Amino acid sequence: MNIEQAVLEKLRQLPIDKQQELLNFAEFLYQKNIPKATLRSVRGLCADLAMDITEQDITETRQEMWGNFPRDIVF
Numbered sequence: 396m397n398i399e400q401a402v403l404e405k406l407r408q409l410p411i412d413k414q415q416e417l418l419n420f421a422e423f424l425y426q427k428n429i430p431k432a433t434l435r436s437v438r439g440l441c442a443d444l445a446m447d448i449t450e451q452d453i454t455e456t457r458q459e460m461w462g463n464f465p466r467d468i469v470f
Contacts, residue, residue: 406414
């Protein structure tokens with residue numbers, strides 16, 4: 396008897412709720428075994444956009460976003 400046959404035999408002996416639990420566990424093991432895609436850096440993701448963002452652009456954008464933010468908030 397191979398592993399697949401042994402698992403099926405045990406599965407058939409379990410009540411329905413335990414069969415579902417075994418299926419959930421098998422799905423968990425399957426998902427855990429799938430290789431994860433490698434992550435790319437933000438610089439790599441935007442490389443083909445041909446954008447040239449300068450430090451001055453970032454500073455101006457921050458000023459626009461946070462310029463009216465109240466400074467008197469105390470924690």
